[in-house]
Amino acid sequence: MTGDQAERADIMRLTSRASGDALAALWRAAGLPDEATDLRRPEAGLVTVRGRVGGDGGPFNLGETTVTRAAVKLPGGEVGHAYILGRDAAKARICALIDAFWQHAASREQVRRAVVAPLRERLEAEDIRTRAQVAATRVDFFTMVRGED
Amino acid sequence: MYVAVKGGEAAIRNAHALLADRRRGDRSVPALGLDQIAEQLALAVDRVMAEGSLYDRELGALAVKQARGDLIEAIFLVRAYRTTLPRFGYSRPVDTAAMLIERRVSATFKDLPGGQMLGPTFDYTHRLLDAELAGDGLPDMPAEKPVAAEPTPRVTDLLGDEGLIEENAPGTEAQVTDITREPVAFPLDRDGRLQALARGDEGFLLGLAYSTQRGYARNHPFVGELRIGEVEIELDVPELPFPVPLGRIRVTECQMVNQFKGSAKAPPQFTRGYGLVFGQSERKAMAMALCDRALRAHELGEDVVAAAQDEEFIISHSDNVQATGFVEHLKLPHYVDFQAELDLVRTMRRQAEAGDEMAEERREAAE
Known part of the structure; x- marks a missing residue:
């Protein structure tokens, strides 16, 4: 994966995890023009989630999850794609817009600053809190000395 | 008529x-x-x-x-x-070693890298009804202990070094059984069994798992590891040159480790049973892992003597939607079927009575 691809995938990782409301608020605040046309209107479907036998063996089908996909095109020709868990059509379209505007050189910085950075901060804070709460339930074992001395 | x-x-x-x-x-x-x-x-x-x-x-x-x-x-x-939604594809296999852990315990290793974390568990509660929950009070905020992210390798990977635990064959992406696409045909490969078990009825699998502990297909299980947390889903799509991250889902994974005395094919070692389930459900994941191990009897050269080892029996009856459909359809009108049976029973009754009378006549004639 090239550096650009890695950043693009990383942004998708963040936007797909965001709640629809939080993402919509960030998107509105970013103030980028909604001048995109829909190449693919948001469409809900299924993706079969795979696991591995024993965690590390051959793949098997675990079950399905709902996924919504969308694609938009900017006047400059940039095509933004979105595939996100769930059935939130509005969120899928915003994710596709973010992907498109990130590809558009003139708006890339604005996407990074107004959407990606605050989103990353929020989602990382959530993970840090989860880890800290779980870490508080970590077991510290004591060795009991027993027997005759 | x-x-x-x-x-x-x-x-x-x-x-x-x-x-x-x-x-x-x-x-x-x-x-x-x-x-x-x-x-x-x-x-x-x-x-x-x-x-x-x-x-x-x-x-x-x-x-x-x-x-x-x-x-x-x-x-x-x-x-x-x-059934109303189109299918976009199959995800890349989730990497449970990279899980954002919410709970992780091992009954086999006290000190394992990443530690034992109890998480939000019912274990060690006293199972006393809590009258306070009848109200609307808020619980205290959970304690926090800031930590650096620490790798939490799967326990089964730790034992792998000594060769004392069996390795899983890597398998291929190309030939993964999908029981939602092809009719189930026995014998199933392990991937098809795991797909069926993952959606199987928790109660049914729990009962079978319990039966293995009580001596039907006994296989000395230990919970090598049980973990709950979020894993990321990635999908390859034609529009993009990299796997697309779709978001995270919560899963429960159980690595059951079982003593195995060895066979003509394999040396004495620990064999494994595997459970992976959507959401937080360790009872189901453990039952699935015990059933998975029991169903490997053929593969491991064990005698098939118990229900929990009978693949066709288990997989054919583990789906509660199928099971409830067939059991519950009995309450729908069967008036015509029953009328036919009623006529049949009446006829048999008449024949039986006629037979009795003839026997009676013969006995009287003989006397």
Whole structure:
């Protein structure tokens, strides 16, 4: 994966995890023009989630999850794609817009600053809190000395 | 004579209206919101997602509400909904070693890298009803202990070095059984069995798993590791040159480790049973792992002597939507079937009585 691809995938990782409301608020605040046309209107479907036998063996089908996909095109020709868990059509379209505007050189910085950075901060804070709460339930074992001395 | 009958439309309509009323219950009590169900009856939603084989918390909550809390009915609703959606593809296999851990325990190793974390568990509670929960009080905020992210390798990877635990064959992406696409044909490969077990009825698998512990297909299990947490889903799509991250889902994984005395094919070692389930459900993941191991009897050269080792028996009866459909259809009208049976029994009765009379006459003649 090239550096650009890695950043693009990383942004998708963040936007797909965001709640629809939080993402919509960030998107509105970013103030980028909604001048995109829909190449693919948001469409809900299924993706079969795979696991591995024993965690590390051959793949098997675990079950399905709902996924919504969308694609938009900017006047400059940039095509933004979105595939996100769930059935939130509005969120899928915003994710596709973010992907498109990130590809558009003139708006890339604005996407990074107004959407990606605050989103990353929020989602990382959530993970840090989860880890800290779980870490508080970590077991510290004591060795009991027993027997005759 | 066969007489077709119609009727009951008004009765059915009114029955469904009555159902809607009873579902709502006392109208002076506030209605449940889907967010309340998803947040506060989270494990019911998890079960519906796992056995409905559809990860979608909101739909799971809606199904629980619509089914009045009848989880098998809710699972049925979710299964029916699944069939209305197109399939975009198969994800890359999830990497459970990279899970954002919410709970992780091992019954075999006290000190393992990453530690034992109890997480939000019912274990060690006293199972005393808590009258305070009848009210609306807020619990204390959970304790926090800031930590650096630490790798938490799967326990089975730790034992691998000595060769004392069997390795899993890597397998291929190209030939993965999909029981939702092809009819199930026995014998199944392990991937097909795991797919069926992952959506199988928790109670059915729990009973079978228990039977293995009680001596039917005994295989000395230990919980090598049980972990719950979020894993990322990635999908390869034609439009993009990299796997697309779709978001995270919560899963429960159980690595069961079983003593094995060895066979003509394999040296003495620990064999493994595997459980992976949508949502937080360690009972189901453990039962799945015990059943998975028991069902490997053929592969490991063990005698097949117990129900838990009988693949066709288990896989054919583990799906609660199929099972409830066939059991519950018995309450639908069988008037014509029964009329035919009734005639048959009457005929047999007449023949039996005629036979009795003839025997009686013969006995009297002989005397």
